[in-house]
Amino acid sequence: MSNPPPPAPPAAPDHYQTLGLARHAEPAVVKAAYRAMASLYHPDRNPAPDAIDRIQRINAAHDVLSDPVRRRAHDATLGGEHPPAAFDHSDGDGPDPLAERWQIAAGFFPEIRRHHARLERLSHHLADDFRLYLLHHQDYAGAEALATRLRTEFLGRHFGTDEALYPYAEQLLLAREIEAARFVGRIVSVLGRSVTADSVREKVAQRYPRTVASVRKRALYSQIEQATDAPPDREAITELVGLCGGVVQRALLRAGGMLRLGMHDLKFEDDAELRQLVVRRLAAECG
Numbered sequence: 001m002s003n004p005p006p007p008a009p010p011a012a013p014d015h016y017q018t019l020g021l022a023r024h025a026e027p028a029v030v031k032a033a034y035r036a037m038a039s040l041y042h043p044d045r046n047p048a049p050d051a052i053d054r055i056q057r058i059n060a061a062h063d064v065l066s067d068p069v070r071r072r073a074h075d076a077t078l079g080g081e082h083p084p085a086a087f088d089h090s091d092g093d094g095p096d097p098l099a100e101r102w103q104i105a106a107g108f109f110p111e112i113r114r115h116h117a118r119l120e121r122l123s124h125h126l127a128d129d130f131r132l133y134l135l136h137h138q139d140y141a142g143a144e145a146l147a148t149r150l151r152t153e154f155l156g157r158h159f160g161t162d163e164a165l166y167p168y169a170e171q172l173l174l175a176r177e178i179e180a181a182r183f184v185g186r187i188v189s190v191l192g193r194s195v196t197a198d199s200v201r202e203k204v205a206q207r208y209p210r211t212v213a214s215v216r217k218r219a220l221y222s223q224i225e226q227a228t229d230a231p232p233d234r235e236a237i238t239e240l241v242g243l244c245g246g247v248v249q250r251a252l253l254r255a256g257g258m259l260r261l262g263m264h265d266l267k268f269e270d271d272a273e274l275r276q277l278v279v280r281r282l283a284a285e286c287g
Helices: 015-019 027-041 051-065 068-078 099-108 111-122 124-137 140-159 163-174 178-194 197-207 210-226 234-243 271-281
Strands: 247-250 257-261 264-268
Touching (some): 015 027, 027 051, 099 111, 099 124, 111 124, 111 140, 111 163, 124 140, 140 163, 140 178, 163 178, 178 197, 197 210, 234 247, 264 271
Antiparallel strands (some): 257 264
């Protein structure tokens, strides 16, 4: 009678997962994530029964990822292609150790919420990197430059070195056209800079026709939402509502009218109120 096969060795831990990081996280981000997680799960502060085991894993993850040589060796043990952060929009299911500090920072520098939200539409990992880096370095005046650098580096990792292609690739991601964005990445991996941004856009439109309307809706919504210091753009609002299956019916003898959108008929008194209705009602679909 043959002996049963020996049990398989336990899988190597993913230290990135332990600290809630993407594989491309910068050293400063690794350090900031470690401090936040260690503060949350230190046994002196956390009464959970697994706190000691958790802090041991957190310390081990930091020891490896903070050492460039050990980090490269760890990356090799993970094997395979890591799912691109550009296409990972899953929310974390654990506690957020930075929530309170982020709330304090945003109370003094509210613009960091806008930068964070835009990065989050590209990738939760990217937005987390922005938040961790900002809280660690406390350079809130440089938040916009940081967000731009992270976004540019991110797009470069996934869509090559031709920066003329970045705005379109970003539009696809913001519009949640993930399959089309993956297709752009495959084109670039095969052809590099041998193709123009216009030719890529044309090829994507042929393969994924719906992306044309999706990208246009996102662009119109962003234009309407951000133009708070100018009179509402009637043509842009009417076009956006039409692309979303609605219609704007204006009164003949007064400034208001009716917005028919989905199952709702909504009255508005003027263009400013119409703009507010459209921004609010289409936030989930286009925002």
